[in-house]
Amino acid sequence: MKAIEDWRAYMNKLGTPERAFRRYHGIVHDSIRYLVFFHKLSSTSIWFYLPKENYSRILCAYYINSNTRGWSGELRNVDFDKKGIWMLDDFLRPAMETGWESIDYYLMGKYFTSCVKAGMDGSGKVIQKFTSYYKFWSYLMLPICFLMDQMIQRGLIGRSKRVSLQPIRTKT
Structure with a gap:
């Protein structure tokens, strides 16, 4: 198994199996991109905003569901390191594991x-x-x-x- 070397690899692992997710991406400003992983069965979307040029930092992450008005709030400015991975895993735990x-x-x-x-x-x-x-x-x-x-x-x-x-x- 290939090691996770940046947030792109983390997100690719997050969005598997591919048939369960719809992926969207685009540019917000000249220097910021967004990636959205929409889970087809649960209707939960996980949003990521990153610098356009690299995947070493997440500027903002959150999750929402189309069946409700509530959302997760934002996790901001997370670097790709052990602490950052732990923070993002903990932040996404309700959406991914516990409900x-x-x-x-x-x-x-x-x-x-x-x-x-x-x-x-x-x-x-x-x-x-x-x-x-x-x-x-x-x-x-x-x-x-x-x-x-x-x-x-x-x-x-x-x-x-x-x-x-x-x-x-x-x-x-």
Whole structure:
């Protein structure tokens, strides 16, 4: 087996078997490229942004799923070394191995916020708490925002949608 010498080799290993993934790539700016690995069975996409000229550093990585509004948050500026590989493996673990859950909250029929947790049952740590633009403005009116957040999460106002997402490795 060929040794992993840069992020390109890591990503090629990540995107196997090839028949399970759709790959997309392109240029964002003159100096930045993106690579997307879309897993056909789970609908989870893993995005990578890298310098155009080499594969020695990941500028940004995240994963999303088309069945939910929540996402992983970003892992930024990871060099290709032992520590970087460990960081990326740990970051991708919910998408690849353990699964994850997103709870999307709606208020007055509009999307309000998401809470993403590790584990398909949401029993793991909070990965990301995403806030919509609408909620940003409510932060200007503290403590109303805090109360709204608590009431939505407890189901007193609005509604929520839980989406459990299987890991890619069980779907492959």
